[in-house]
Amino acid sequence: MIGTLSKPSGLVYSTVIVLLLIAPVVISLMEHSFYLDLLTRILILTIAVVSLNLIVGYGGMISLGHAAYLGIGAYSVGIPSYYEVFNGYIHLGLAIGGSALFALVTGIICLRTRGLYFILITLAFTQMLYYTFVSIEEYGADDGLVIYQRSEFGGLLDIENANTLYYAVLVVLLLSLYLMHRLIHARYGKVLFGSKHNDERMQSLGYNTYQYKLSCYVISGTLCGIAGFFLGNFTNYISPEMMDWTHSGELIFMMVIGGTGAVLGPVLGTATFLFLEEFLSSITVYWHLIFGLLLIALVMFGKGGLHGLLSRMDRRWEKSQ
Amino acid sequence: MMLEVKGLHKQFGGIHASRDINLVVEKHGVHAIIGPNGAGKTTLIAQLSGALKPDAGRLRFDNTDITHMSRHRRAHAGLVRSFQITSIILPMSVLENVMLAVQSTEGHSYRFWAPVSQDAELKEKAMQSLSEVGLGNRADQMAGEISHGEQRQLEIAMALALKPKLLLLDEPMAGMSKEESANMIELLKQLKGETTILLVEHDMDAVFSLADTTSVLVNGHIIATGSTDEIRNNAEVQKAYLGD
Ligand SMILES: Nc1ncnc2c1ncn2[C@@H]1O[C@H](COP(=O)(O)OP(=O)(O)OP(=O)(O)O)[C@@H](O)[C@H]1O
Numbered sequence: 001m002i003g004t005l006s007k008p009s010g011l012v013y014s015t016v017i018v019l020l021l022i023a024p025v026v027i028s029l030m031e032h033s034f035y036l037d038l039l040t041r042i043l044i045l046t047i048a049v050v051s052l053n054l055i056v057g058y059g060g061m062i063s064l065g066h067a068a069y070l071g072i073g074a075y076s077v078g079i080p081s082y083y084e085v086f087n088g089y090i091h092l093g094l095a096i097g098g099s100a101l102f103a104l105v106t107g108i109i110c111l112r113t114r115g116l117y118f119i120l121i122t123l124a125f126t127q128m129l130y131y132t133f134v135s136i137e138e139y140g141a142d143d144g145l146v147i148y149q150r151s152e153f154g155g156l157l158d159i160e161n162a163n164t165l166y167y168a169v170l171v172v173l174l175l176s177l178y179l180m181h182r183l184i185h186a187r188y189g190k191v192l193f194g195s196k197h198n199d200e201r202m203q204s205l206g207y208n209t210y211q212y213k214l215s216c217y218v219i220s221g222t223l224c225g226i227a228g229f230f231l232g233n234f235t236n237y238i239s240p241e242m243m244d245w246t247h248s249g250e251l252i253f254m255m256v257i258g259g260t261g262a263v264l265g266p267v268l269g270t271a272t273f274l275f276l277e278e279f280l281s282s283i284t285v286y287w288h289l290i291f292g293l294l295l296i297a298l299v300m301f302g303k304g305g306l307h308g309l310l311s312r313m314d315r316r317w318e319k320s321q
Numbered sequence: 322m323m324l325e326v327k328g329l330h331k332q333f334g335g336i337h338a339s340r341d342i343n344l345v346v347e348k349h350g351v352h353a354i355i356g357p358n359g360a361g362k363t364t365l366i367a368q369l370s371g372a373l374k375p376d377a378g379r380l381r382f383d384n385t386d387i388t389h390m391s392r393h394r395r396a397h398a399g400l401v402r403s404f405q406i407t408s409i410i411l412p413m414s415v416l417e418n419v420m421l422a423v424q425s426t427e428g429h430s431y432r433f434w435a436p437v438s439q440d441a442e443l444k445e446k447a448m449q450s451l452s453e454v455g456l457g458n459r460a461d462q463m464a465g466e467i468s469h470g471e472q473r474q475l476e477i478a479m480a481l482a483l484k485p486k487l488l489l490l491d492e493p494m495a496g497m498s499k500e501e502s503a504n505m506i507e508l509l510k511q512l513k514g515e516t517t518i519l520l521v522e523h524d525m526d527a528v529f530s531l532a533d534t535t536s537v538l539v540n541g542h543i544i545a546t547g548s549t550d551e552i553r554n555n556a557e558v559q560k561a562y563l564g565d
Pocket residue numbers: 333336338356357358359360361362363364365405
């Protein structure tokens with residue numbers, strides 16, 4: 001997955017992973033808990049971007065509604081907590097079941113369309129969910145709900161502790177990256193890749209591409225639901241705003257910046273996006289403008305995103321050997 | 322009988338691309354379909370393979386009614402097509418393209434873990450199909466980077482890897498050089514013994530050297546079916562097609 005350590009890409013990725021592993025220790029020495037929050041947020045959203053990358057980068061299905069699953073995952077923590085059910089297995093079960101179901105039902109319909117229509121329908125379904133939660137007064141409507149206590153996992157895991165939450169998210173992220181790596185090189189991934197590039201041909205070869213895409217869509221939604229579960233726990237707060245379409249758009253940006261279709265791209269893309277946002281907003285109130293221009297530049301000139309850049313450096317490095 | 326087409330109709334707006342097509346393809350040998358540009362040959366192939374839905378008519382393949390069978394099921398049943406306009410997966414290697422075809426014959430592909438690149442058996446079977454069409458030495462090149470003629474061969478290799486009972490070939494020689502065409506004709510002659518072929522082709526020399534039976538399609542309708550000699554000497558055919 002990472003390749004040779006001495007290659008530029010290997011060097012960057014392994015450094016990033018080592019930094020992520022030791023970050024909580026360093027941060028606690030510096031006593032800057034703000035940075036741990038930022039990193040946790042990055043990791044959680046990276047899981048979401050990994051899931052988006054699966055359907056876009058491998059399945060060729062561009063979704064502008066992925067924030068729905070962040071919302072479903074977060075509400076799976078918030079609603080039970082509202083009824084004083086704090087059992088984390090129930091929360092996680094609901095997040096997984098709920099997002100898988102939502103992906104299945106919406107996927108069955110979305111996948112009957114293509115291209116722009118597909119994008120618009122994914123957006124429409126998420127907007128429907130958004131307005132549904134806006135209209136439920138019981139769960140705070142527009143304002144959402146505060147989560148007073150994080151999911152409980154018996155004595156096994158205490159995610160009230162910021163470091164524990166961080167490591168739990170990191171483990172899930174690394175597992176999902178490894179899963180993606182295996183998946184895309186396995187038979188399943190080859191079928192997805194084939195139908196992304198030539199669906200007609202794949203059907204003529206005997207593949208029910210609709211089913212393969214649908215299953216991919218469900219896997220992706222479920223993984224993003226897990227990210228939502230962490231997001232709810234992390235922010236201690238849920239609101240329909242989490243499902244706003246701008247967040248779906250941000251996930252796409254993060255993916256594109258990292259490099260669509262590259263297994264490790266989401267790590268670079270999400271981190272770059274959130275660090276930039278944090279940094280720029282701290283130096284000027286006009287940061288949105290600069291941020292927007294930077295994003296445009298990255299998308300226009302950084303073909304293949306940051307991962308693409310690293311691959312080009314790898315090739316140059318190989319030649320020089 | 323391998324395939325039976327009854328009363329097939331297909332209209333695109335005002336264009337009647339298939340009108341009351343009746344056709345029987347016997348087991349073994351080559352059945353050619355000839356006809357001028359725009360006669361409806363590709364439209365017929367598309368309906369046989371399930372890519373297009375007929376407006377009316379029935380299809381029987383290998384003793385099963387397949388009129389409403391989906392495209393991917395037909396492929397598994399042994400009804401396999403190649404495309405007039407090369408249809409391969411360009412950003413994959415030549416070998417990987419054929420491996421996808423082989424993979425399709427080995428049950429479902431909901432396998433998430435084992436890397437395909439280490440599947441020696443899959444590779445070997447794919448290599449066999451590649452060697453059969455003479456592309457063995459191109460295995461590791463990207464499908465988008467080989468010559469047009471080679472892409473046509475790859476197209477056939479993918480179809481062959483599915484072990485078809487009936488191979489629907491839509492102008493396999495289109496755009497090939499003389500030499501490549503000659504090689505393709507040789508290949509089809511070999512295949513003749515193993516599988517049934519429905520061949521759509523413009524090149525008359527190819528048709529007359531390969532076909533056991535030939536049907537002539539003009540304006541969406543089959544105006545004659547017969548042996549090569551019969552077709553050659555058929556006055557109506559000469560007027561409609563061979564004359565020009
Ligand atoms: N999808 C479509 N929509 C509208 N018209 C179509 C469509 N496909 C084919 N046609 C029309 O139907 C007629 C038959 O086309 P088809 O491609 O089957 O002919 P063909 O015999 O394969 O021709 P060629 O020798 O040029 O390959 C043509 O007039 C064509 O323009």
